[in-house]
Amino acid sequence: MRARTFIALLVIALIAAFTILNWAAFNTPTPLSLGFTSFEAPLGLVMLGLLALVVVGFAVYLALWQGTILMETRRHGKELQAQRELADQAEASRFTELRIAMQAEFAALGERLSKAQDALRQEMRDSGNSLAATIGEIEDRLTRENRLPPP
Numbered sequence: 001m002r003a004r005t006f007i008a009l010l011v012i013a014l015i016a017a018f019t020i021l022n023w024a025a026f027n028t029p030t031p032l033s034l035g036f037t038s039f040e041a042p043l044g045l046v047m048l049g050l051l052a053l054v055v056v057g058f059a060v061y062l063a064l065w066q067g068t069i070l071m072e073t074r075r076h077g078k079e080l081q082a083q084r085e086l087a088d089q090a091e092a093s094r095f096t097e098l099r100i101a102m103q104a105e106f107a108a109l110g111e112r113l114s115k116a117q118d119a120l121r122q123e124m125r126d127s128g129n130s131l132a133a134t135i136g137e138i139e140d141r142l143t144r145e146n147r148l149p150p151p
Helices: 001-020 023-027 043-147
Strands: 029-033 040-041
Touching: 001 023, 001 043, 023 043, 029 043, 040 043
Parallel strands: none
Antiparallel strands: 029 040
């Protein structure tokens, strides 16, 4: 960007130097024709004025073009921000859904674990009762055998 600015300023300086060096030729009146009429005017000043008009016209065009581009860039930025917010909301929603699903899964697992623990406790009670009954039978047999006279 700086190189272009430098080149533009250099060209303007060269045109200004050329104009100053040839000021007498620029001010010399010459007959000029517009097609339907003719008049006498300094051709150099007329051409210099036309050059100034063209430069001003290009400057206005570039300013309008740059303004349009800036407005488009801002509009795109706003659209991108809106899309980013939508994506963030969707991501937050997915995280919320995932959290809810994980909580439901953990609750189901907890329920299954609780049922399995209850079943295991019941089985242990039953086994304990069976074991106690078996031990009781063995004790009864031992006591009966100890009471009976040896054959």
